Amino acid sequence: MSGLAIHNLTVQYVNATLALDNLSLSLPDLSFCVVLGASGCGKSTLLNTIAGFIPATSGSISFDGKPITKPSADRAVVFQDHALFPWLNVAENVSFAGKLAGIKPKVCKENTQKILQWVGLDKVANHAVWELSGGMQQRVGIARVLAANAKMLLLDEPFAALDAFMRESMQELLLSIWQQSSSQILLISHDIEEALFLATDLIVMGQGKILHHYQPTFSQDWQQGRSTREIKSDSNFISWRERLFHQIVDCQLETH
8 A cells, every 4th residue: 555554553652641642544645744733732753653763652654555663765854953964065965865865976966956956946056054044944954855765755844943934935845846746745733824725634633643634625726826825815715724723722722
């Protein structure tokens, strides 16, 4: 089976905290899943378990039919702190991932040039990463995981530190990347508008469980030519946003 398959997944930490509680989820190949929820609901634990960083206490988790028990080049991760190498320039940071994945040097160089152009960084390829703005550094982080040619991209609130204008620009870039690549994307977010705009599968979590699984179509509207501002100001989008807001607030109230 292609895609992500999670069955009765439980993750309990050594301090007895139950982070994920008997969670099940199936995502088709090439989906764009956004996991939404309040702080402490288990979002990052879910991503880290899919990445192979955290072992399951019980249950099963697989990707493309293979059990996930450890990190793999098939699943590349972008964190909010993009962890770039300051001693390497932009192109070298990006190509590092390809080299790590065992891609031949000539192919790696060609891929790096193509990806830098793709994400709008070709003109700063030889710049030091510390010379770049926060948004451009985050682009380097995304470009680096693309260079690894991973089948799944896992992003843990990568745009949280950006201003509203840059954040929206990065959302559009991520949709373009997803549309043109053959990767499945899973993104963790606490931003309701971001989740609605990007997701083909929107997961609302609370207390380590999946409360709701929706399949909004706003990303399709964008691909068909509607502007981001038009989509986010649409009455249907606003109605969805308010419904999700109240679901998350109600879940928070239940935990206190």
